[in-house]
Amino acid sequence: MTVLRPHAEDLYADELAVLAKSDDRPRPPGWRLSPWAVTTYLLGDGREITPKYIGPRRIVEVAVATLATDRALLLLGVPGTAKTWLSEHLAAAVSGDSTLLVQGTAGTAEEAIRYGWNYARLLAEGPSRDALTPSPVMRAMAEGRVARVEELTRMPSDVQDALITVLSEKTLPIPELNEEVQASRGFNVIATANDRDRGVNELSSALRRRFNTVVLPVPASAEEEVEIVSRRVAQLGRSLELPAAGGLEEIRRVVTVFRELRSGTTTDGRTTVKSPSGTLSTAEAISVVTSGIALATHFGDGVLRPGDIAAGIVGAVVQDPVSDRVVWQEYLETVVRERPDWRDFYRACRDVS
Numbered sequence: 329m330t331v332l333r334p335h336a337e338d339l340y341a342d343e344l345a346v347l348a349k350s351d352d353r354p355r356p357p358g359w360r361l362s363p364w365a366v367t368t369y370l371l372g373d374g375r376e377i378t379p380k381y382i383g384p385r386r387i388v389e390v391a392v393a394t395l396a397t398d399r400a401l402l403l404l405g406v407p408g409t410a411k412t413w414l415s416e417h418l419a420a421a422v423s424g425d426s427t428l429l430v431q432g433t434a435g436t437a438e439e440a441i442r443y444g445w446n447y448a449r450l451l452a453e454g455p456s457r458d459a460l461t462p463s464p465v466m467r468a469m470a471e472g473r474v475a476r477v478e479e480l481t482r483m484p485s486d487v488q489d490a491l492i493t494v495l496s497e498k499t500l501p502i503p504e505l506n507e508e509v510q511a512s513r514g515f516n517v518i519a520t521a522n523d524r525d526r527g528v529n530e531l532s533s534a535l536r537r538r539f540n541t542v543v544l545p546v547p548a549s550a551e552e553e554v555e556i557v558s559r560r561v562a563q564l565g566r567s568l569e570l571p572a573a574g575g576l577e578e579i580r581r582v583v584t585v586f587r588e589l590r591s592g593t594t595t596d597g598r599t600t601v602k603s604p605s606g607t608l609s610t611a612e613a614i615s616v617v618t619s620g621i622a623l624a625t626h627f628g629d630g631v632l633r634p635g636d637i638a639a640g641i642v643g644a645v646v647q648d649p650v651s652d653r654v655v656w657q658e659y660l661e662t663v664v665r666e667r668p669d670w671r672d673f674y675r676a677c678r679d680v681s
């Protein structure tokens with residue numbers, strides 16, 4: 329059986345092995361690689377190590393350096409800025425394991441951060457270490473690995489605060505057994521939180537002080553965003569067995585439309601446009617292009633054309649059927665229509681709008 333989405337440490341096992349072999353710099357206790365090699369793994373070396381994260385080197389260095397201290401790392405940013413992606417690859421490179429994951433939701437309970445019980449055993453045998461079901465955080469502490477907490481600010485505040493003892497005392501008490509689990513060296517936490525959701529369950533200041541915050545930016549230029557989208561689309565295409573049919577021109581178009589609508593002005597700076605309610609993130613651009621390629625592969629001639637991306641773009645832009653539709657129509661008629669080399673795209677959009 330082949331899995332749909334292998335973990336980073338499995339997918340990139342070869343690259344991690346190459347780095348581990350040539351890495352002669354000092355490794356912090358419990359780390360698989362030196363901070364320098366972790367950074368190379370993330371940014372690529374132009375040869376056999378492919379870039380995973382595309383963005384400012386300094387950001388990655390600060391994130392990696394933080395993990396080597398006793399402070400935890402909080403990746404903050406608007407949706408689709410690769411917070412989850414970076415956290416997975418960081419955990420894979422530092423601990424060789426990206427699976428110690430707690431997903432924060434409104435319903436996340438304290439057991440997800442501390443521990444739960446296997447009730448059958450608890451009733452039969454009473455509280456014992458065998459009846460205890462450790463959380464990913466507890467396992468990370470015991471094994472000296474990196475635990476990941478996704479969407480930290482979506483968790484109820486009292487659950488978030490369960491992390492305070494873990495992060496400041498590096499221990500997790502188990503009062504029922506009169507025991508504790510002490511963190512082994514190599515343990516740390518990477519949390520992600522969405523800028524837009526900041527108001528959901530604001531981090532308490534006690535918890536915030538235990539994190540170093542790294543804000544992930546949106547791609548600085550259209551060129552950078554085109555590169556991110558092309559790279560990820562090619563990777564996804566390979567794992568979904570969709571032939572990657574160039575499509576650079578269409579990728580440029582999706583990125584241009586998204587950037588113009590996001591920023592509220594056209595690339596040449598001459599026309600102001602209204603911004604729709606959705607985020608139009610890089611992640612959404614990636615999925616618009618990937619679905620376009622699926623359309624072209626299964627229902628077209630295998631070449632990505634304007635008609636294959638039009639529906640995806642309209643779907644991403646028009647989230648609110650009333651106000652976003654107005655925004656989209658205006659953009660279509662004042663910007664798209666006026667571009668001579670966008671004729672096909674204009675027609676395709678008219679057909680789906």
Ligand SMILES: Nc1ncnc2c1ncn2[C@@H]1O[C@H](COP(=O)(O)OP(=O)(O)OP(=O)(O)O)[C@@H](O)[C@H]1O
Nearest residue numbers: 380381382383407408409410411412413522610611
């Ligand atoms: N700078 C970047 N470098 C590499 N990949 C990127 C970059 N920005 C976005 N991506 C890609 O975008 C996709 C979505 O990223 P991810 O899910 O990590 O976003 P997120 O910040 O966690 O968003 P959310 O707030 O919605 O959870 C990933 O496939 C990732 O590869």
Ligand SMILES: [Mg+2]
Nearest residue numbers: 411412413520
């Ligand atoms: Mg995420």
